[in-house]
Amino acid sequence: MARVHNWQIGREMSYWYPESRPEKQFAAVFDTNKCIACQTCTLACKTTWTSGKGQEYMLWNNVETKPYGSYPLAWDLKLLDMIGGSQWNGGVYEGQTIFESAPAGERVMGWKPEAQDYAYPNVGEDDCAGQVDGGAEFSLPHMAWFFYLARICNHCTYPACLASCPRGSIYKRPEDGIVLVDQGRCRGYQECVKGCPYKKVFFNPMTGTSEKCIACYPKMELGLQPQCFVNCIGKIRMAGYLSTPDKARADNPLDYLVHVRKIALPLYPQFGLEPNVYYIPPIHVPTPFLRQIFGPGVDAAVAAYRNAPNDDDLAGLLSLFGSTESVMTRWVRQGQEVAGVDDRGTTLVRVPLTEPVVERAAFDRVYQIMRHNCP
Amino acid sequence: MRTIWTVLLVVALGAGAACRRPPAPTPDVVAVATATLPGDPLDRAWQAAPEHVAALLLQDLVEPRLMTPSTAAVRVRALVSGDEIALRLEWADVEADDRPGPGQFPDGCAVQFPQKAAASAPDPQMGQLGQGVDITFWRADWQATVNGRGDTIQELYPNATVDHYPFDARSLERGSDAQRDMATRYAPAVGAGNVRGAWRTSAVEDLVAEGPGTLSPAATTVSRGGGVRTADGWAVVIVRPRPEGLSLQAPATVAFAVWQGGAGEAGARKMRTGWVPLSMREAP
Numbered sequence: 126m127a128r129v130h131n132w133q134i135g136r137e138m139s140y141w142y143p144e145s146r147p148e149k150q151f152a153a154v155f156d157t158n159k160c161i162a163c164q165t166c167t168l169a170c171k172t173t174w175t176s177g178k179g180q181e182y183m184l185w186n187n188v189e190t191k192p193y194g195s196y197p198l199a200w201d202l203k204l205l206d207m208i209g210g211s212q213w214n215g216g217v218y219e220g221q222t223i224f225e226s227a228p229a230g231e232r233v234m235g236w237k238p239e240a241q242d243y244a245y246p247n248v249g250e251d252d253c254a255g256q257v258d259g260g261a262e263f264s265l266p267h268m269a270w271f272f273y274l275a276r277i278c279n280h281c282t283y284p285a286c287l288a289s290c291p292r293g294s295i296y297k298r299p300e301d302g303i304v305l306v307d308q309g310r311c312r313g314y315q316e317c318v319k320g321c322p323y324k325k326v327f328f329n330p331m332t333g334t335s336e337k338c339i340a341c342y343p344k345m346e347l348g349l350q351p352q353c354f355v356n357c358i359g360k361i362r363m364a365g366y367l368s369t370p371d372k373a374r375a376d377n378p379l380d381y382l383v384h385v386r387k388i389a390l391p392l393y394p395q396f397g398l399e400p401n402v403y404y405i406p407p408i409h410v411p412t413p414f415l416r417q418i419f420g421p422g423v424d425a426a427v428a429a430y431r432n433a434p435n436d437d438d439l440a441g442l443l444s445l446f447g448s449t450e451s452v453m454t455r456w457v458r459q460g461q462e463v464a465g466v467d468d469r470g471t472t473l474v475r476v477p478l479t480e481p482v483v484e485r486a487a488f489d490r491v492y493q494i495m496r497h498n499c500p
Numbered sequence: 501m502r503t504i505w506t507v508l509l510v511v512a513l514g515a516g517a518a519c520r521r522p523p524a525p526t527p528d529v530v531a532v533a534t535a536t537l538p539g540d541p542l543d544r545a546w547q548a549a550p551e552h553v554a555a556l557l558l559q560d561l562v563e564p565r566l567m568t569p570s571t572a573a574v575r576v577r578a579l580v581s582g583d584e585i586a587l588r589l590e591w592a593d594v595e596a597d598d599r600p601g602p603g604q605f606p607d608g609c610a611v612q613f614p615q616k617a618a619a620s621a622p623d624p625q626m627g628q629l630g631q632g633v634d635i636t637f638w639r640a641d642w643q644a645t646v647n648g649r650g651d652t653i654q655e656l657y658p659n660a661t662v663d664h665y666p667f668d669a670r671s672l673e674r675g676s677d678a679q680r681d682m683a684t685r686y687a688p689a690v691g692a693g694n695v696r697g698a699w700r701t702s703a704v705e706d707l708v709a710e711g712p713g714t715l716s717p718a719a720t721t722v723s724r725g726g727g728v729r730t731a732d733g734w735a736v737v738i739v740r741p742r743p744e745g746l747s748l749q750a751p752a753t754v755a756f757a758v759w760q761g762g763a764g765e766a767g768a769r770k771m772r773t774g775w776v777p778l779s780m781r782e783a784p
Contacts, residue, residue, distance in 0.1 A: 175686075229565075291767055309689070336688060
């Protein structure tokens with residue numbers, strides 16, 4: 126095992142291969158507060174990539190309701206049980222990652238999902254944590270909660286799937302950090318399925334190989350965001366490229382959200398993979414639960430997000446989510462407008478901080494009729 | 501007088517039994533020359549070859565390792581004819597695992613030979629750089645396909661329902677190139693030319709390796725083989741080119757591996773042998 130630096134856990138850790146960061150890293154920010162679990166992202170991915178034989182059960186993108194939803198079943202709870210509670214000291218993780226806790230003979234600590242674990246892709250949908258007693262829904266704050274967690278492959282800096290494969294069939298592209306399974310080389314041992322803590326590698330029983338989210342790399346190569354991003358009707362997602370903290374640029378939208386304002390946080394950073402999909406945590410969920418999922422930066426992230434209406438830069442950047450199919454590598458706010466810009470400096474889209482509001486008169490003079498929703 | 505008849509009867513029965521008894525087990529694998537090689541593991545011709553019982557070891561040299569022993573031994577017989585050698589492997593495995601799936605692993609076995617006859621054999625664990633090994637691999641799921649299991653998800657999961665596959669679109673003529681192209685788009689391993697991803701027409705596959713993690717398909721699979729369930733496990737025959745250097749005068753080496761799918765064994769997680777001496781002799 127090599128020693129590598131994982132900034133998400135604030136320390137060095139053990140990994141199967143030496144540190145080798147790509148020229149740029151594909152990354153994404155998901156705003157959980159805006160997700161309505163319509164599964165349009167899930168279907169966009171499904172119809173684009175996984176409509177073949179043996180792919181029937183695969184959801185490279187899925188949306189699950191937390192706290193009870195999970196696909197495959199209990200993917201996170203099982204590993205949390207195995208790894209034990211997460212101990213943080215400030216921004217430093219003091220527990221063991223899945224690489225450091227690997228049992229003898231293993232490269233990572235993991236578990237193998239079976240067919241039954243994929244049988245309930247939307248288990249726990251809309252189930253909230255706790256009962257809503259009679260009349261309780263009329264009082265605030267609600268004591269019962271749930272939120273939607275949209276998930277794709279995290280295209281991790283230290284992928285456990287890649288570390289697990291004894292054949293080197295999984296690789297991380299040096300040009301953009303996208304993690305791929307070489308379909309010509311894979312022999313279907315399912316070590317990657319076992320090793321990935323997020324369970325985002327799937328075994329195809331018809332071809333005998335394992336498959337996973339490819340971050341729609343043919344689109345990313347053209348400067349276009351992946352299918353699950355551009356089809357998101359809640360506009361919760363933004364894809365781009367993320368720098369390491371020491372090279373963060375405030376004019377890079379993802380750097381700004383992750384490194385400068387720190388409102389977008391990694392999923393289970395304690396696993397140790399440095400995942401590259403970042404989540405703006407839901408503001409209505411108890412922080413102990415959120416800390417377990419998103420790490421110790423939750424309180425500050427929620428506070429910053431709550432203050433976004435008073436923060437033109439943050440509000441402006443959040444307005445760019447879902448505003449264009451193109452990848453925005455830069456952004457700029459000019460007064461009450463924000464613009465998404467590409468590598469060449471071309472302005473891709475302009476969005477006002479405040480959308481103009483048009484109030485329609487109750488009486489429609491053209492048709493000489495009152496506008497009512499019901500007769 | 502009665503005692504004498506009893507003794508004579510016992511002697512006679514004993515002699516008869518001795519005539520039918522197969523050759524005694526041998527400390528190494530002895531390939532017996534024969535006119536034709538049986539492809540059926542249950543063929544009586546196998547009785548002409550002595551049995552070698554190869555104790556199996558854990559693959560605990562490289563990660564991922566197998567830490568819990570499963571199959572204890574594999575019983576091996578060998579026959580040689582012309583340029584080919586046939587090996588019959590039999591081992592105990594009470595549960596037949598022949599369905600691939602998430603968390604499901606098929607049973608399998610393999611034979612391995614050094615690519616070149618040399619004074620020093622390559623590392624028995626998949627060979628080494630510059631000293632490669634030839635491997636022939638049999639798997640129970642491939643056998644099931646060859647035996648007639650269909651190419652549908654319902655063959656693996658009978659209750660599975662599928663709304664629609666893009667290659668079943670009405671606009672695509674059945675069996676046309678356009679339909680095949682569409683099917684390949686949604687079978688990435690097939691599209692990438694991975695022979696493992698293609699529809700199986702043989703239960704065995706020829707492979708080459710120069711060390712752990714380097715296993716690759718051979719240019720073509722020339723070996724043949726097939727397996728059947730026995731009362732307590734599997735019996736598999738693999739027919740492949742005679743290993744380089746093996747003759748009546750010169751021995752060779754061979755190694756074996758067995759995967760018990762029910763124990764989650766796949767890839768490097770296997771029970772295996774080191775190099776076992778392989779000699780050849782004329783039929784008695």
